[in-house]
Amino acid sequence: MSKEKFYEKFWEDFAYQQLYAFDVAVRDRFPAILNVWGKLKMPTTVLDFGSGNGVLTYWLKLNGFGENILGVDI
Secondary structure, eight states: OOHHHHHHHHHHOHHHHHHHHHHHIIIIIHHHHHHHHTTSOOOSEEEEETOTTSHHHHHHHHTTSOSEEEEEOO
């Protein structure tokens, strides 16, 4: 898919936006967080600043990365 068609589809289709955001959170962002966190004790409180649509915040909670999680965005 060309870059132009990707962005057209992305902004026209909310379901596609959600699917893309979920895919990126699961495939890229969450594994990167775990990699950086390493063997440290899992946090009890997490602030996801710039959480956008909340997909990563949701995925963190679903996978036990923090008991109290707050996502904040403008």
